Every structure is written in C-alpha cells, then in structure tokens.
Amino acid sequence: MANEKFDAIVVGAGPAGSAAAYTMAKAGLSVVLLERGEFPGAKNLFGGVLYRKQLEDILPDKWQEAPFERHIVEQRLWILDSQSAVTFGHRNEAFKHPYNCFTGMRVKFDQWFAGKAEEAGALPIYETVALELIREGDKVVGVRTDREDGDLYADVVVIADGVNSLLGKSLGIHREWSPDEVSLAVKEQIFLPKEKIMDRFNLEGDEGVTIEFIGETSKGMIGMGFLYTNKESLSLGIGVMVSELKRTRIKPYELLESVKQHPVIRKLIQGGETKEYAGHLIPEGGYHSIPPLSGNGWVICGDAAQLVNFVHREGTNLAMKSGQFAGEAIIEAKNRGDFSRATLSLYDQKVKESFVHKDLRKYRGLHGFLKEIDPKLAFTDLPRVLNEAAYEMLLVDGETKANKQRNAIKRMKETLGGTFSALKFGYKGWRAING
C-alpha cells in the first residue's frame, strides 16, 4: 500500500460505511473502503430486518436488486409466560405498496451494498484491520492498518467500525460503553423447507412475518427475543443487557436453548436444522450515549455512534441514513476545501434535523426507567399476570366475568406493589416513551 492520499477513508463496510462510501464515490470523491473481514459482512450480524425507505433514499433505482429474504406484511409482539402467550400484531396488505421492510442476511446484503460503493468508484481494501487513527495535532489525517506499509492518508476518516468502535474510543469522544449500554444478542439460523415456513406463519410467496417476544424467555433479565421468517430459514434470537448477564450468570447460549423449548416457539421451529450460531453486541444506550458525531478530519456513524432505536428494532436504517448524511457533509467539505469540525458539523446538523435524532430523543427517558425498575417485575411478573388474566377471562368455569375482572385488576395492582405504585409505574413508563 503506497502512502497515497485520498479524500476519505471509510473504516467498516457495514451499512453505515458503505452508505457513506457510495454517496461520496458517486460524487467523484476518491474513497477507500476498509474492512477487516474476508469480505464485507463477514463479521456482521443483526436480527434480520432491513427497511426500504433509507435504502431507497441512497439507491433510488437499485434498491430493488438487494438480496432480500421476505418482505414483511405482519409484525407480531408476544408477551410470554412459561406456557402461554398474549399476542398483539398488525398485518396489512398496505405494507406491500410500497414495501416497508424486509428480512435479510448481512453476509449477502453487506456484500451487495459494498459492491454498489465499489461500482461507484470506492477502492475496496478488505481483510485489513484499522489499528489506529493517525493524527496531526487535533486533526485526524489517516489510518494505520495491519498491512505492511499500511498507512493511509485522507482529508477525512469515516469511523463506521461498529458497536465495539475501538477507533471511536481512541479519539476519546466517549468512554468504554458500560454494561447497561449494550445488549448481547445470540441467534440461530434455523433452516426449514419453504412450504413449512409459509404454512406455519400464514404466508404467500415472498411475504414474511416478524415476531418480537418479551417475558419469561429472558429469565428475569431486561431483554427481548425475536423470530423472523426468511426464505428458507428462521432467525431466532434473544438479546439481554450485558449488565443483566453479569448479574444473573446465565449463559447466553443456554438462554437461547431455553427459548427454543418454549411451547409457542418450539412448534414453529420444530424439524428445523440450525446452520449458524451467532452473537453480537447491540448498542442500546440510546440518546444519552450518542457521542459528538464529527470533529477535525473525522465523522462517526451507525452502531459506532450508538445510533440504534431498540424500541423499534431499527438500526441498519439509522446506520445507512447516518452514513449518507456523513457522505453529503464530506462532499460539502470537499467543495469548501475545509475538513475541520466547522464544516463537518453539517453532518451533526443533518442527523439532528432528521428522524434519526428525533426518534432517539423521544425515548431518551427509557434508559433511566429501565435502570430504576426491577427487571423481574417488568419482564417476568407483569407478563405472567397479563397471561393469567387472559387465561381466567377465557376459561369458562362457572365464575362470573365480573369476579374474574376484579381478580385480574387486584393481582395486577399487587404485582406492582399497590395502587399508588401502579400509577407511578404507569406514569413513569409513559413519560419514558413520550419524553
């Protein structure tokens, strides 16, 4: 690698990095796309949902070619007790016109998306680790890699190295994440014949379903599970906060095994063959964990910047959008010939004015709320009481409905520690999601 200078070096060929690289390369900037994996996506993992809108914003004519699994027509939420489920969901043909979101696999998608950046002119340098940022005074001027003569120079470095963002931390813009700012998700890719998936989930053609579940399955920890339909496989996983794993000492893969045994889940995956086990951290610190997004000669995007909306399991779309915004700001910086924070903060501004920032801001109180409450109450006891109430109401045993309703409300209040506590819980919860 020669000591050549580029307009921009993008570290990480995930959705954020490739979006930035594509945006800049298309505008004629000289861009390096650096990736430590054997190929883009080799190290990458997600639950499985990609959103059309942000991809279409970047690739208006080409987004349809993306290697999708199934387009989602139904999204379900399950509140689980050990043997039962109270279910919510929404199915709508309107999600097809236009498609709202898709299931996908990152190994396929990230390669395809990075390929678009390459086609636009970005120079791919894969199988290469970015060891550190090269600085001149308070300015980032390049990246040191693990290749021989591996110094690369550029006017700006796009830090899109994911949740572990060693580069972001080396800049000192944020400290190491604390164990309650990240969740560990473990997942299995379970293969089943297409027809079985379509029958079990009530699907036609390439339609798909997503299911999120909370309750007994996280064993009293703050966490959520998911079961998504792909073409010929199911993605089944569960994520729990690292602080919770530390507290309970439950092994992540044993937690996943117990999820697979839950009666409502067991029947959907039975007969399937697991072809991949995977694990990854999810940045879930929310609004208060977002670092400054730009400085002299650098910008930070996607997971590396904690841009994940865990309430709505949106992440890849925020990554793509932030990458696009970063790319646009760098194009402007190139036009002005100024790569200092003064111009690059255009990126911060774009993020701030968009849904990315506003959505995370809306839920800014949720993190504090989760810290305050007893996880067992919210993630085990309340789901159980809800399931018991549903069971009682639907069970015909000679008891009057009025009595059943009274009992259900009584039990709910008891679980929450009395009427006053119940009101406080409701109020605080409401505030946390409507801040």
Next chain:
Amino acid sequence: MSGGIEDKLFTIRFKVDENSHLIIKDQEVCKNCATKECNYFCPADVYHWEGAYTSVAFENCIECGTCRIGCPTYNIEWVYPKGGHGITYKFG
C-alpha cells in the same frame, strides 16, 4: 443438534490466527476476582478458570466484545484478530 456450545460453534467458520487477540492483562487480578463472570457471560465459552489462572480459548471467539465491557476489572485486552482472520459468518 443437541444444543451444546460445541455444536453451536461447529456451525461457524473460523480462520484461526496463531496469535491470540485476547490477552488477560494480569492473571493475579483473575485470582482475586470473586465473581469470575467471564466464565458465564461469554457466548462462546472462551474463558475458563483453571484453578490458578484464566484460560483463553481465543480460537472460539465470535468477536462480540462482551468480555471487554463485562469484565469487572477490565482485565481483558481486546483487539480484533488480524485482517481476514477470526470468524466469518455464512449468513449473518
């Protein structure tokens, strides 16, 4: 698949480097660690307390980063494996 961690890890393709990218900074710190949480929270069972020291099966590492954040004394030096090495997902 029986559901044990060995079977799970068997589904993943690794290109193992000869050098570990995970280093215990000070085994004395592990000795004094009351909770030994890394023996539990690691999704790939990389860490085992062997009675006198923490063993590190870095070959199994799925590069999630949990140990770097979860170790109560930040006693694990965590870097990425050499470019192109480590885990390569088939699906992701």
